[in-house]
Amino acid sequence: MKDQSLIWQLIGRSIHFCFKPLIYIFLNNSTRSRVLFVAKNQYILLSKTWLSSGEWGLIGGGLKINEDLISGIKREVMEETGFKLIPQKLTFIGDYRQTLINLGYNIKAYQYQVDRCFNLKRPTFEIAALRWFKINDLNKIKINKICAEIINSVLDIEI
Numbered sequence: 001m002k003d004q005s006l007i008w009q010l011i012g013r014s015i016h017f018c019f020k021p022l023i024y025i026f027l028n029n030s031t032r033s034r035v036l037f038v039a040k041n042q043y044i045l046l047s048k049t050w051l052s053s054g055e056w057g058l059i060g061g062g063l064k065i066n067e068d069l070i071s072g073i074k075r076e077v078m079e080e081t082g083f084k085l086i087p088q089k090l091t092f093i094g095d096y097r098q099t100l101i102n103l104g105y106n107i108k109a110y111q112y113q114v115d116r117c118f119n120l121k122r123p124t125f126e127i128a129a130l131r132w133f134k135i136n137d138l139n140k141i142k143i144n145k146i147c148a149e150i151i152n153s154v155l156d157i158e159i
Helices: 002-028 069-081 135-140 143-156
Strands: 031-039 043-049 090-100 103-114 127-134
Touching: 031 090, 031 135, 031 143, 043 069, 043 135, 043 143, 069 127, 090 143, 103 143, 127 135
Parallel strands: 031 103
Antiparallel strands: 031 043, 043 127, 090 103
16 A cells, blocks of 8 residues: 555656646636644644645645635545544634746635644545654655745744
């Protein structure tokens, strides 16, 4: 199973590299969500999608047609982690923009505090890896630039 995951990650990185400009054209000016899960002020939850540069990022994604932001966040979190979040516990962090040349998409970032590192469901086809990381170990891994910016702003660290 792990070998298949590595193969999909390699395929995803290749596709991401070759089609990155087209991905940005497709996503241009759309709104996407990201959720920073923090457990016991010591751990954060990161994911790695198979269609990506191979860097770790925050949980989240795009909205479906006619879907409001909070419903989209609930759906994405459930799909990617199996966790049923309580919308009232979401704290808005800020607006961010992921860009490539003159193209880009908007990100609405939220924080969600949990008492413990909850069990994670087995990654779906979209998610290649899902893991809790100690905050002190974040400098040891590659994190998506915009996600690092979100994490830095909330945790007052530099990664």
